[in-house]
Amino acid sequence: MDPNYRPSQVDEDTSRSRALPFAGSDLVLSPSQWSSHVVGCTSSLTAIILLYLVDNPKLCVVRSPYNSVLLDPLQLKGLFACLLPTPKGISCANYAKCLNQVLQNLGSMQLWLRIPLEKSENDAEARNPDYMGEGHTDSWELWNSFRLLCEHHSQLAVALDILSSLPSASSVGRWFGEPVRAAIINTNSFLTNARGYPCLSKRHQRLTTAFFDHSIQVVISGQPVHNVPVGASGANADDHVEGKTLDYLQSQQPLMDNLEAQTYETFEKDTVKYSQYQRAVAKALVDRVPDENASAVTTVLMWLCAGRGPLSEHPTEGWEDIVTIVSSDMRNWDAPERADILVSELLGSFGDNELSPECLDGAQRFLKEDGISIPSSYTSFIQPVTACKLYNDIKSHKDLVHFETAYVVKLHRVARLAHTQPVFTFTHPEYSTESSNQRSKKLHFDIPSDTGSTLIHGFAGYFDATLYKDVHLGIEPSTATPNMFSWFPIFFPLRTPICVQPGTPLEVHFWRCCGSTKVPYSLLIKLSRTQ
Template sequence: MELWVRIPLRKSHGTPTDSNSEYPKDSWELWNAFRRLCDYDSNLSVALDVESMLLPSQNSLERWLGESVKAVIISTEVIADCFVQTARGYLLTSYGEELITRFFHHSVQIIISGSTLHDLQKESVNITEGKFSLVLVGADGTHTHPYKPYWDYVSNLFYSMELLSEQERIELRYRDRMCTLSQPLKDNLDAEAYEMLEQDSYKYIQYKRAIARALKDRVPNEKASELTTVLMVVGAGRGPLCQSIIGAEKTDRKVKVYAVEKNPNAVVTLHDLVKANGWEGTVTVISCDVRFWNAPERADILVSELLGSFGDNDLSPECLDGAQRFLKPDGISIPFSYTSFIQPVTTSKLYSDIKSHNKHSYFETAYSVKMHSVARLAPSQPVFTFTHPNFSKKHNNEGYRKLYFDLPRDMGSALVHGFAGYFEAFLYDDVHISIEPTTTTPNMFWWFPVFFPLVKPVEVHSKTPIEAHFWRFNDSTKVWYEWSVATFPTGSPIHNTNGSSYWIDL
């Protein structure tokens, strides 16, 4: 059985509870107290009751996008109050339309309640310039259901929404579906994964731009016909990076390519690609794990796409540290730098899904997920940065960061279910790829954010910063992350200590 709790959507600007009211001025507090008493039961959901169009701030409303909101109830009195008269009739205010449209994107039902407030004998539904409006003149006398005008208007808002982009259509079936992160050195990608990887055409456009710039900087125009640039592709897959290199040959630079790949199935496809395009004189396919390969010569440029959704979670630092022995002392690595980011989030959907497994280890595992039912509580901040090549003998790939996140003052309190993780990478010069929200690369869908869950959600307040701790550790056999929240008056234990639940095999 699923229970919907009817919660009034009250305005909150971080002000204290009204002393004349028995209820909190911030209705989110009411909802949070009730579900806490029910131990965050996944069968609890919210029906938000819009009592007036004096709506909470955008930041306050944002919290509800991460909650299990099933319906928004709007009374006819509220609709009457927020309709504004125009030359085309009566239209809902833009803020009211935006509220309804945002919830439509989260498959929330819109419920109209209350008695009808319009004389249907004197009004009709009219379409003007592509929009429905309630018109108080020109009725045709047709009898209709009392709620028909409201239904028509809300329906039009739904059908007037912008169509999903191609990227959004591709990602639709992955929304809020968690997958455990890959084991890049232990497992091989299957054909379906390669196909999705290779559909990410814009990523390879960026690689081609980076390679072209590196080739031009490496070899001056006057020596373009004399010098041959040696490139090594570490983790060549089925050949998209090789295609980016060959495409960059329009720079009129001569290249010699070693394509190193450990997956025997991908190697077969790679050989076929080389033969079909007549690249035998340019591309040499090496079927070997790069860690055990002895290169016949040093490379000018080392190219890889070993980045994970959190930047370093696919062991790019460890792999490239080992592969840089192939580089000349002044060699170039593409990418040359990448940074991971984290951001506190509310996501009741993901928390409930993990909780349903009834295993502690599931809360100490990182997941790749296209987050949709999520409220991002504060801007993301950088965690770990890696640069290549790094010939320093003292460096290691472990790290620790303590970060403070401030909630917007008008947001009110919120519940942190975990952290979203992203990355930003610079390939060469200023050519970059990113899934970090403020710098995201458009039309790129191979990488979904990482979700680091908390065993128990942590309630936070706008006046108290969220204190997050993140560690990256490694030993001779594995790499793992640990994370925790230490926020007054509540906090969380350290998750995944010593890689007890989640790790990446070396």
């Protein structure tokens, strides 16, 4: 209902009664509603030009008039997005050229290209001729060829057509790293359960849930064939708050830059991390001093880089003779006595990316030869990912520096293409005279062959740490500590995305280089052609 609407005055007609409308048309929207809630569709004429005329070589002499017919409707201002028809096969150069021309002067409106979610396992039998061109069996390749012709434009997105049959889970998973804005499910994909209600197959249900988890709109299309029940309740307040951090790129250097009080406040709310550290310290104290000697032995425990932690409050709360606060650089401070237990929290999202090895090497002289370090070791991990949104956000800066920066980010719209692989492991204390913090590693990733072709935008990084014995802490997906939010994964972007064909081995060389003023990472990717 439009509260500002008032029925227009009409001439009184006493011969018959007339019922005037009590509300305005559904099309009476404010400009902000048009630009944020309405998605337009191309007209049937524009669709015919796009699909059959623009890329027809026999009509090349008249392409220019057709292009103008296409450009004018798409350049209408004020809509949130416009839905475009599916290209007919990979031979769509002129179609892409027309859209790329539109994209250069489009304003804020997005263009959603309809792409079927299809990958033929049996190329000859399973191909859908309505969508696929000759020799083309993977709709992702259709999208990728079109996207490349439009130069990865950030306003070109995908609307997936969900068919009654689905490809393999690996093939479907790669789409979550693409700019998918909507999933269109036709009503004929629904089944009827025993009670007569519409339902989706188990695979379709899991896919739809994944769409919701990745903030992808689900659209029901087609003629209604069931009675639709009342839907579930919406997202709670926590989900809306978390949504602000998803896929948000952060570049942090805690050793170089002082963290804000708000950042420390967020860290201090992570009770899981402190609980794990408490367990590790408690076990170390018990192992260090037997119960029968506890009252006679004094244990020296040093906490390095305690931030603004609760320990700083204890000297004013009756612990004057127990806790001493020292404000100094651990690499330059001389300890009056050695410690039995050395506790530190210098871990970054990649384990060593906040210079924990360099800092602890300088502080190792504080520890007794038989002393305990918490953490005792940590390992970094990486995996290749498709992350179109992150790539476009970095690309928007239009410089090389941002592509050579590692970002901390809560990964959301990404496709994890292979299992994680361990990269570097650091152990503390480290008394070997030959050890160096400069490392290199060669990794091999096997992307499942049923995934199909993929585009790698970069690598996601994680860590796993052993605090003490069996007390563990980390964000590596397969062993991540539940309900811990102090660390988000790290993202290493590639300057140019790399397309990997099915069955192609992926070899990655990763280096940790140590300099006098900085510790950069370098990586090299090698693709081997399969016979």
